[in-house]
Amino acid sequence: MTSDGVPLLDDVTGARQELTVVLPVRLLRVPDWPEGPFPFALGSRRTDARTRSTYFAPASARALYGAPGRPRRWHLPLDVKHDGLHLLGMELLRAATARNPEHALAVLHFTVERPLLPVLRALSGRTAALDETLTGPFDPARLLAGIVDVRAHNAPFAIARPYTIAFLTPTARHTPALRAAPEEELPASAYRWLWQLASRSTPQDFPLPPETAGEHFKDAVRISADWSALVLRQGAAFLGHRPDSGVGDFFDFGALHSRTVYLDALLLGSLQRDHIDELTDELSEVFTSARRLARRVAALEQNIAVFRSSYWRQHLTAHGPANELLLAFQNQHRLPARFTEILAEAADYSRLVQTQESQQISGALGVLTILGLPLGTALGILQVLDDHSVPHLLLALALSVAATAAVLTTRYGRLVLSSLRGGDGEERSHARDREGAAVRRGPRQGGDQDR
Numbered sequence: 001m002t003s004d005g006v007p008l009l010d011d012v013t014g015a016r017q018e019l020t021v022v023l024p025v026r027l028l029r030v031p032d033w034p035e036g037p038f039p040f041a042l043g044s045r046r047t048d049a050r051t052r053s054t055y056f057a058p059a060s061a062r063a064l065y066g067a068p069g070r071p072r073r074w075h076l077p078l079d080v081k082h083d084g085l086h087l088l089g090m091e092l093l094r095a096a097t098a099r100n101p102e103h104a105l106a107v108l109h110f111t112v113e114r115p116l117l118p119v120l121r122a123l124s125g126r127t128a129a130l131d132e133t134l135t136g137p138f139d140p141a142r143l144l145a146g147i148v149d150v151r152a153h154n155a156p157f158a159i160a161r162p163y164t165i166a167f168l169t170p171t172a173r174h175t176p177a178l179r180a181a182p183e184e185e186l187p188a189s190a191y192r193w194l195w196q197l198a199s200r201s202t203p204q205d206f207p208l209p210p211e212t213a214g215e216h217f218k219d220a221v222r223i224s225a226d227w228s229a230l231v232l233r234q235g236a237a238f239l240g241h242r243p244d245s246g247v248g249d250f251f252d253f254g255a256l257h258s259r260t261v262y263l264d265a266l267l268l269g270s271l272q273r274d275h276i277d278e279l280t281d282e283l284s285e286v287f288t289s290a291r292r293l294a295r296r297v298a299a300l301e302q303n304i305a306v307f308r309s310s311y312w313r314q315h316l317t318a319h320g321p322a323n324e325l326l327l328a329f330q331n332q333h334r335l336p337a338r339f340t341e342i343l344a345e346a347a348d349y350s351r352l353v354q355t356q357e358s359q360q361i362s363g364a365l366g367v368l369t370i371l372g373l374p375l376g377t378a379l380g381i382l383q384v385l386d387d388h389s390v391p392h393l394l395l396a397l398a399l400s401v402a403a404t405a406a407v408l409t410t411r412y413g414r415l416v417l418s419s420l421r422g423g424d425g426e427e428r429s430h431a432r433d434r435e436g437a438a439v440r441r442g443p444r445q446g447g448d449q450d451r
Helices: 049-053 058-065 116-123 188-199 213-217 250-259 261-284 290-310 320-332 335-384 390-408 411-420 426-441 446-450
Strands: 016-027 073-082 085-094 103-112 148-150 163-169 221-224 227-231 235-240
Touching (some): 016 116, 016 261, 058 261, 058 290, 103 148, 103 261, 116 188, 163 188, 221 320, 235 250, 261 290, 290 335
Antiparallel strands (some): 073 085, 227 235
16 A cells, blocks of 8 residues: 555556567568468457558558558467466567668567566566566567567667556456546546556656646546556556456457557557657768768658658547557657757758859859950950961960969959859858958057957
């Protein structure tokens, strides 16, 4: 019990406990597994790729399930039991990016038959039992040997710990999670349990300050009076608010959705986060080579266009909860704000490249003018005089070259040459002109200094 009489969630085993674990991996080869997402079934309903695609916009469905002849997702049914956990199966989702074509997400589906929160805390690294959870028969390196390489935690795109999606329904004795009546508001204890499942922490691990507790709960998704969801940076949770009567209960449908459509909404958010991370990294490298600035900006703009076309969705389905879960994931990772900043910064760099190209074009025209004007003038004079003498023609050419060289030594000539080089020397030219002007003016008089 806590100080206010609420049972500790780390001692609670719900009526129904489901757990999904998402890991970033490097795809070594395409698995010889059946194509498509894991086809969980409820009665005659089978949640295969064709069924799930009806929930999503076509672009989102292609990102999650692939297209005919271009699969992106595979699944493998399993039946492994150990220490109160039952592994039902695995999935692989190809999540390739421009710089990491082998990036993928591995998804493990568990049923948990012991208190759920200690398992979540172990996966989050809050206890020393992580090795006891994803090793042995559940070791991803063993389960996926030869197919993927499990990334180290400090590798690109790796999240700090496995992302978890927990689903728990209460029994009649789990009153902290229950509504007093369908029209009554949830008790504060229900939000605390939901927070613990999503954050994978106890009040001792992460005590919420009372002054800001409401801010943490405001993004909870009220799916219906029967259950709610909360999405955080490292985990999500679904919690029932009425007793689960077992097989045939509505929560059969809730568990199915949490493993399928709602999981897919969060997976799409993960794909978006990884691509935005990569675009941010590309932005930071734009100026590493000034000579390749135009090429880097062009590649960046192309990657942004591909991302917007293929992955960037904030409304992926006509079914409200999946949209709300995706928006909650995006807000947790600040994806809309970050993408807006990427677009603004890329637009600035594009204008800079256009300015430099305009300067180079102007410089080229200026060079043609400087070279052509003296030569054209000399040849025009000879033509007017009807002079066909070769020595006079050579003399005219020499004088035009001398005049061109003299013009190129002026400030205008230096600006033309620097513009032709991309503007690298323009500031130095201005600085030299200002320094020369200061020398010519000489020291200021006392009255000037006073003013």
